[in-house]
Every structure is written in C-alpha cells, then in structure tokens.
Amino acid sequence: MHETDMTKALIFTVKDWWESQTERPQITEIHLIVGKFTCVEPVSLKFAFEVQTGNTFLEGVELVIQETPLIAFCHRCQQEYAPQVGLQYGCPECDSPMEDIRSGRELKIDRIEYIFDEANKKAYAPNI
Numbered sequence: 627m628h629e630t631d632m633t634k635a636l637i638f639t640v641k642d643w644w645e646s647q648t649e650r651p652q653i654t655e656i657h658l659i660v661g662k663f664t665c666v667e668p669v670s671l672k673f674a675f676e677v678q679t680g681n682t683f684l685e686g687v688e689l690v691i692q693e694t695p696l697i698a699f700c701h702r703c704q705q706e707y708a709p710q711v712g713l714q715y716g717c718p719e720c721d722s723p724m725e726d727i728r729s730g731r732e733l734k735i736d737r738i739e740y741i742f743d744e745a746n747k748k749a750y751a752p753n754i
C-alpha cells in the first residue's frame with residue numbers, strides 16, 4: 627500500500643510539471659532516488675507505477691530507481707557507519723542508538739528525461 631500512495635504522489639508531481647510546459651514533452655524516463663530507510667521496495671514501486679500509468683500520458687515511461695544506503699553518524703565515535711536495516715541500528719563500535727541519519731531517507735525525483743526535439747534528449751531536474 628505504501629508504494630501505491632507513493633506512486634500517486636509521484637504521478638501527481640510529474641503531471642503538474644508536464645502540464646506547466648508550453649509544449650507538452652514526451653517523457654521517456656523518470657529517475658528517482660530512494661533511500662534504503664524509506665522501506666520502499668523498488669520492485670513494488672515499479673509495478674505500481676506501471677499499473678497506475680496505463681492509458682495515461684505516462685504509459686511506457688521507464689522508472690529508474692537509484693537506491694541510497696542507510697548511513698548514520700555516531701557523535702560519540704565521531705564517525706559514520708552503516709546500520710543493518712532490520713538487524714542492528716546502533717553504532718557497531720560503542721552501541722549508541724542511531725540518532726543522526728545522514729543518508730537513506732531520501733525519496734525524490736532526480737530528473738525527468740524527455741524528448742526535446744526529434745534528435746535530442748534533454749534532462750530536466752525539478753527540485754522536489
């Protein structure tokens with residue numbers, strides 16, 4: 627269910643951008659950055675996207691997902707570490723609980739690729 631709602635929000639955002647363009651470009655790829663700690667399954671997200679975009683302006687658009695690892699920072703040890711999702715979140719050195727997440731919670735559109743004219747592909751990066 628998580629992925630279904632995420633997809634709805636994603637489509638809404640892309641549609642908003644698309645409709646604001648003077649010449650509605652033909653979107654080819656949507657690149658997403660998804661943190662490991664968001665608990666979003668890339669496979670489920672792709673599936674939900676495919677289902678929800680059928681017969682819309684986004685039909686056939688490829689969803690490219692780049693996952694970012696979960697990285698936390700231990701203030702006692704003054705170093706970054708990679709918590710084990712579902713297993714161990716605390717610092718492996720001193721066992722302090724995870725409190726400062728540096729990476730892994732991202733969930734955003736990196737860029738939208740679309741056909742600018744017949745021969746060229748142009749990238750557009752919304753700040754979402």
Ligand SMILES: [Zn+2]
Pocket residue numbers: 700701702703704717718719720721722
């Ligand atoms: Zn530590």
